[in-house]
Amino acid sequence: MLSPAGPGGLPPGGRPPRRGPIPSGRSAAGTLGGVVLPLVLVVVAACVALAAWATVFVVRDRAVVLRQLWGAAVVEGLMLVQCVVLAVLGLGGTAPTDPVLLWGYLVTALFVLPVAALWAFAERTRWSSVVLAVAALTVAFLEWRVWQIWNA
Amino acid sequence: MSAPGTTGSGFGRVLVVVYGIFAVAATARAAVQLLRDWHEAPLAYALSAFAALVYVVATVALARGGPVARVVAWCAVGVELVGVLAVGTLSVLDPAAFPRATVWSGFGQGYGYVPLVLPFVGLWWLWRTRPRPDAAPPAAGGSPAPVTSAHDTPEDVA
Numbered sequence: 001m002l003s004p005a006g007p008g009g010l011p012p013g014g015r016p017p018r019r020g021p022i023p024s025g026r027s028a029a030g031t032l033g034g035v036v037l038p039l040v041l042v043v044v045a046a047c048v049a050l051a052a053w054a055t056v057f058v059v060r061d062r063a064v065v066l067r068q069l070w071g072a073a074v075v076e077g078l079m080l081v082q083c084v085v086l087a088v089l090g091l092g093g094t095a096p097t098d099p100v101l102l103w104g105y106l107v108t109a110l111f112v113l114p115v116a117a118l119w120a121f122a123e124r125t126r127w128s129s130v131v132l133a134v135a136a137l138t139v140a141f142l143e144w145r146v147w148q149i150w151n152a
Numbered sequence: 153m154s155a156p157g158t159t160g161s162g163f164g165r166v167l168v169v170v171y172g173i174f175a176v177a178a179t180a181r182a183a184v185q186l187l188r189d190w191h192e193a194p195l196a197y198a199l200s201a202f203a204a205l206v207y208v209v210a211t212v213a214l215a216r217g218g219p220v221a222r223v224v225a226w227c228a229v230g231v232e233l234v235g236v237l238a239v240g241t242l243s244v245l246d247p248a249a250f251p252r253a254t255v256w257s258g259f260g261q262g263y264g265y266v267p268l269v270l271p272f273v274g275l276w277w278l279w280r281t282r283p284r285p286d287a288a289p290p291a292a293g294g295s296p297a298p299v300t301s302a303h304d305t306p307e308d309v310a
Contacts, residue, residue, distance in 0.1 A: 100188070104180050111176075115169065123165050130166045138173055 032085060033094055039082045040147045046075045047140035054133035057126065064120035064128040072113040072132070075139065079110055086150075102149045109142040159217045159225060159281050167277055170270065171211040174263075178204035178255050185252070193252035199239060200254045206232050210274065219283075226278055233271035236260060240268065 050071050057064065083106055089095070096102050116135035120128045160168055182201040190197060206228055213225035240259035243250045250257055260267030 100184060104184065108176055108180060112173070115172070119165050119169065123161060125162060127162050127165050130163075131169050134166060134169055134173075 032089055032092075035085055036082075036089070036150060037147070039078065039085060040143050043075060043078050043082060044140045044143050046071070046078060047136045047143070050075060051133045051136035051140070054129045054136065057129035058133065061126045062129060063124045063126060064116075064132050068132060069117050069120060072117055072136075075136075076110065076113055079106070079139075082106070082146075083110075096150050097152050098149055102146060105142050105146050105149065109139050109146070112139050112142070159213075159222065159278065160215045164214065164217075164277060164281070167274060168211060168215045170266070171207060171214060171274070174255070174267065174270070175204065175207035175211045177263075178207050181255070189252075193250070196250045196252040196254050196257075199235075199256065203232075203235060203255045206235065214274070214277075222278065222282075225274070229271050229274035229278065232267075233275065236267050236271060 050068065053068060053071065054064065057068075086102070086106065090099060112135045116128075116132045119131045122128075123131070158164070178200065182197065182204040185197040185200055210225060210228035210232060213221040213228055236256045236259060239250075239254060239256035243254075243257040244259075253262055255263065255267055259265060
């Protein structure tokens, strides 16, 4: 599974490429690889925003509202897109050194927000907002780990 | 706040979610470690698996509530507290014994010290939601149960 670090996942101006100059041949994988970091950042930003929104509700002593769950659904959609991108990259040979770990984190992250959403229906107090905030921050943390593992 | 005896509602849901996250994280971590790198650090990885089991039991017990589940939860959270303190202390005193990290290494510093705080919160919550005699209505919230004064010992009644 060891493949050249290649263009996949390296931020422009980030770490110096480990193996020679960036190959220009595999442009398709190259452009897709350039999407990995923006996707991680978008998901993390969305999670932080969702957590902040939920925290406001905690302060105001309110339960989770449906709109926040739509927000969580958007985050889930972004994560699914991310999974597809990483799967395509993986099949194309730009696999991380530890795919088991990577997919463990990706799949786990998918389940966190749905659980918080279930709680939101079951617990109609401010504590559902706390749960949503915790869940969103957990996903953000998992995404950060995904980025770390992708670059490992 | 939730009624006495129930551990899985109100703040309890937050606790269950955090325990659940740690249960999943520790289980996944232990599975990868045991299946792939068992030979690298058997003690640390066995501890990871044990910690995962404790978190799973605590999560289920806290979520279910009820008399039996409460006893199980007390035990699981208690074991968790002992585990994080023991492993944390050992990993600081003798780092060579833990060449690979577990959830409890360094008092859970790899997880923002949440594993250290969590058992205390869990025990507090179990104590707080303990079933009380029907005499006192639960409206008093977190105040400790009224202690019968030291004067009326049963022996004096005779």
